[in-house]
Amino acid sequence: MKISLICTVRDEADNIGALLDSMLAQTRPPDEIVVNDNLSRDATPQVVREYAAREPRIKLVSGGHNIPSGRNNAIRHASGQIVACTDAGLTLEPTWLAELVQPIEAGRADQVGGFFVPAPQSLFELALGATNFRHPEEIEPAKFLPFGNSMAFRKEVWVAVGGFPEWLSHSEDLVFDQAIERAGFRRAFAPTALVRFRPRESLGAFYRQYVNYARGDARAGLWPMRHAIRYGTYVALLLLLLGLGWRKTRMAAALLLLAGLAAYTRAPYRRLWPQTRHLPPLQRLYTLALVPLIRITGDVGKMVGYASGFKRET
Numbered sequence: 410m411k412i413s414l415i416c417t418v419r420d421e422a423d424n425i426g427a428l429l430d431s432m433l434a435q436t437r438p439p440d441e442i443v444v445n446d447n448l449s450r451d452a453t454p455q456v457v458r459e460y461a462a463r464e465p466r467i468k469l470v471s472g473g474h475n476i477p478s479g480r481n482n483a484i485r486h487a488s489g490q491i492v493a494c495t496d497a498g499l500t501l502e503p504t505w506l507a508e509l510v511q512p513i514e515a516g517r518a519d520q521v522g523g524f525f526v527p528a529p530q531s532l533f534e535l536a537l538g539a540t541n542f543r544h545p546e547e548i549e550p551a552k553f554l555p556f557g558n559s560m561a562f563r564k565e566v567w568v569a570v571g572g573f574p575e576w577l578s579h580s581e582d583l584v585f586d587q588a589i590e591r592a593g594f595r596r597a598f599a600p601t602a603l604v605r606f607r608p609r610e611s612l613g614a615f616y617r618q619y620v621n622y623a624r625g626d627a628r629a630g631l632w633p634m635r636h637a638i639r640y641g642t643y644v645a646l647l648l649l650l651l652g653l654g655w656r657k658t659r660m661a662a663a664l665l666l667l668a669g670l671a672a673y674t675r676a677p678y679r680r681l682w683p684q685t686r687h688l689p690p691l692q693r694l695y696t697l698a699l700v701p702l703i704r705i706t707g708d709v710g711k712m713v714g715y716a717s718g719f720k721r722e723t
C-alpha cells in the first residue's frame with residue numbers, strides 16, 4: 410500500500426529542516442511527503458522548496474487557516490492509501506513510520522497511534538518532560554487516543570468521518586479520534602513508533618500552551634467530569650487552607666495537604682529521579698523542586714482555559 414507522510418507548518422524555518430531530514434531517514438521510506446504551508450511569514454516555504462528540488466517525493470502545498478484545516482488540505486493532496494501524520498518542531502525516530510503503519514498493513518487496525526518522548530535542552534524542560542509526559546509502559550492501549558503528531562490511518566477512514574474538525578484550533582485530533590471510534594473503525598497503539606519533541610522552554614510558555622489545550626477541550630465538549638473534578642479539588646484546597654488558622658485542625662490539614670501533594674507528584678518524581686542522577690546536587694534539587702510548580706501551573710492554565718472556552722461557547 411502506498412504511504413503518504415503529511416504535516417502542516419507555519420513559521421517553522423528554524424526547525425523544518427530537522428523534521429524533513431528525519432522523514433527522509435526512515436527505514437520504511439514514505440512514497441511521498443506532503444508539506445502544507447499554512448500562511449508562513451518566514452522562509453519555511455523556501456526551505457521546503459529547496460528540499461523538494463533535491464528529493465522528488467517532497468511536495469509543497471498551501472492552504473488552511475489553522476492546524477486541522479492545514480492537515481486536511483495536505484491529505485486532500487496525498488495520493489497514498491495510508492496517511493501518516495506528524496507536526497513541525499519535532500523529529501522522527503528512524504523506525505517510526507515502519508512501526509506506525511505495520512498494524513494497518515497487517516489488517517489489524519484502521520488507525521494507529523504512535524508515541525512521543527521529550528528531548529529537553531534545559532533543566533526546566535527536563536522537569537517539564539518528566540512531569541507531564543508518561544512513558545509508553547504507563548499507557549493503557551485500549552484507552553489511548555492518538556495525537557496528531559504521531560498517527561497513521563487509512564485515507565478512507567479520514568473520508569468516512571469528514572476529516573479533522575476545522576472549527577477547532579486545539580484538541581482537534583482527539584475529536585477526530587472519537588469520530589473514528591464512533592464509526593466502528595479499529596484502533597491500535599504502537600508504543601515504539603516514537604517522535605522526539607522539545608518541551609516548552611519556560612513556565613509562561615507552558616502555561617499558555619495548557620490554556621489553549623483546555624480552551625479546545627471546552628469548545629469540543631471533552632472531559633467535562635475531569636475538569637469539574639479539578640475545579641472541585643482546588644476549591645476544597647482553598648477552603649482547607651483558609652481553615653489552617655484554626656488551631657485544632659492545623660496539624661491534620663497540613664498532613665492532608667502533604668499527603669495529597671506527595672500522591673500528585675509521585676509519578677513525575679518516579680520518572681524524573683533517575684534522569685537527574687548525573688546532575689550536581691544543587692541542580693538536582695532545583696530540577697526536583699520544579700515538579701510541584703509545574704503541576705500547579707498546568708492546573709491553573711487548564712482551569713483558566715476551560716472557563717474561557719466554555720464561556721465562549723455559551
